[in-house]
Amino acid sequence: MNLNKVILVGRLTQDPQKKVLNSGKEIVSFSLATDRYYIDKNKQKRQETEFHNIVLFGRLAKIAFDYLKKGSLVLVEGRLRSRFWKDEKGNQNQRVEIIAEKLQLAPKSISSKIPKEEEKIKEEIPLIEEEEIDLEDIPF
Secondary structure (H helix, E strand, O other): OOOOEEEEEEEEOOOOOEEEEEOOOOOEEEEEEEEEEEOOOOOOOOEEEEEEEEEEHHHHHHHHHHHHOOOOOEEEEEEEEEEEOOOOOOEEEEEEEEEEEEEEEEEEEEHHHOOOOOOOOOOOOOEOOOOOHHHHHHHO
């Protein structure tokens, strides 16, 4: 059995962008920044930031477009997908995306502030799911 699962908690780096396909299906995408804090060999606190391309379809796309904005805190669960294409000059391009399957929006009071590292979020975060996972299908 194989598993392709990604779980990220981060902040949007830009407002969500919406596109509508010829079929009328909505696609929303945004970039998500996640931070990693660590202590280096000189005992200095360091921060690394990674940027992730998130893509949402259908109901999740509508919710993300309506409720998220630059700086919003969000949890995204999904799967990795790599896309390959050639541009007008014939150059090969690649992009790794996370196709969202589940989304949790942070409460506005938390999303509007940048919480301290030690601060614990005590408010309940609403959960928005596209599909439920049957626990019997998980091999461990």
